[in-house]
Amino acid sequence: MKQRVTSTPPRYSQHVHFFQQRATLVSTILIAATIVWSAHALAQADPLPSWNDTAPKKAIIDFVEKVTKEGSPDFVRPEERIATFDNDGTLWVEQPIYFQFQFAVDRVKALAPQHPEWKTKEPFASVLKGNVKGALAGGEKGILEIMAVTHTGMTTDEFEKIVTDWIATAKHPKTGRLLTEMVYQPMLELLAYLRAKGFKTFIVSGGGIEFMRPWVEKVYGIPPEQVVGSSGKLKFEMRDGKPVLVKLPEINLVNDKEGKPIGIQTYIGRRPIAAFGNSDGDLPMLQWTAAGSGPRFCAYIHHTDAEREFAYDRESQIGKLDKGLDEAVAKGWTVVSIKDDWKSIFPPQK
């Protein structure tokens, strides 16, 4: 190695060296301070900014901190941190009509040219006249007929494309916003917060599994394999040497009420430690969740805000919350009042 020769007088060099050392020290302190401050700020950042600082927010954060704190008696291994969410009325709006039914109505209209007989045949005639109430008047039989012609007979790939195309432009009848924006911002924050804390988030909905899967990953960050929903039977067949799965008009699982714990056990195979719903249809899921050993978190979203969203509970045709509300109060589950506990409801307009 060749020795470097400096022409600077020694004393001056010493001073430079001294200040260089000091500068390095000061930089190091500044960098360290910045790191500590950032970490602190991050730790302090509100994970649920759209929630008011009322009891539900505190209960959620207390629960999450309790089960994720290593060494705590309530610690739950990440693998066991399963959280399940109803979809309609819990993650997105379900009024004035389930969006999946809106999809079915739009499909009847799109398919009508191939079915001239629908002009005079109920429930299709009413649907085509824009009279959804008339279509529903026929009761379950009519609804099942509409669901069958719009949800079955095609391959799973074809159906996925139909849903993907439809959801790209479908709008809410009241707000005119895209349906994928009629989702609850506080719940998006909750999903993200739980995932950041090592939870695996699942949808457990009465809605159709194949109706949800094409878009929930983009909207909620929940992948298709973490969606449990109602489903029909499928048939494997070869078409021109290529395998397809055909959607049959036979019910496989009605993932509502008692069907929810059954869906959870069948699909997930682990009992959730946290569950969120908004109607009596979610009660068995909440009961099943609560009955596990160790810390559990059960919550109902209560639609109390007629001004900013919709207000409905015990008497509602859609999303009826009656027995569930009583049981939540009796068992001390968290009841989220949208009016009181949510600062904002929907994501900002894009």
Next chain:
Amino acid sequence: MKQRVTSTPPRYSQHVHFFQQRATLVSTILIAATIVWSAHALAQADPLPSWNDTAPKKAIIDFVEKVTKEGSPDFVRPEERIATFDNDGTLWVEQPIYFQFQFAVDRVKALAPQHPEWKTKEPFASVLKGNVKGALAGGEKGILEIMAVTHTGMTTDEFEKIVTDWIATAKHPKTGRLLTEMVYQPMLELLAYLRAKGFKTFIVSGGGIEFMRPWVEKVYGIPPEQVVGSSGKLKFEMRDGKPVLVKLPEINLVNDKEGKPIGIQTYIGRRPIAAFGNSDGDLPMLQWTAAGSGPRFCAYIHHTDAEREFAYDRESQIGKLDKGLDEAVAKGWTVVSIKDDWKSIFPPQK
């Protein structure tokens, strides 16, 4: 600040400073070299040490590197990296008898004291005499009877405990090793390798979903929610105010043959990009996997090693591989010959 005064002669101080600088430089170079060398060593470490350096190993690694290389035309997003594995004969041994049937036989023996009538009633009488072949002689009806009394009637929690207790000590009739050690070491390495490369690994087995879930996480690193299997119907009910799920003697899904793509679509909702099986029962899963767009990997494990394991294929009652073998050859799928392609078969004895 107080200026530090040094009594060292300037020139000496300069030398020290020079060597300190050099020392720092040398350390930095050494550390950097160590990091580069470690990364290189890590990259070079064989992810599949129990596989011989034959074509299948090369095909697997080529595929994985291709789909995980960002910017490559074959790149697959991590979310889409779904790999499915049959269980019996693919991840663990299925000879001389499916281990789940061994479980059923053991359960019949354990339950016999409560069923004195079984002493004279087939297929139970044969089972109790240790004559499994006699028990199977009655065909499907007898098998279903045995499965019903051993797999249904209890709650899901009770069944989980029964399986967990049984598998803790159940041994292979030929080797005497624990059944959970009768798993294929090369496949354990493959599962770990795929997961390290961002794949989500699923079991898609004809075996019972509730029979596999209690132990596969520990043995294969596959969590219960990534297990697809045959299942029975469940019933939700309240017992002493506590919800339970009762296993009913009604079939929900037979996750074999055409049932495998149906199970994949129903449970996972995404088409795998890689699938591994060993019998004709896996053929529809491999066809379904291969039919997707973009790069796909389909492989059969071919049991060719009578000495170290079992040799069987076209004529076997269990794990018959006939049509599948022809199709694998015709389509250019990977066929893993256990005899030729696996250096070792089972994990080292504990």
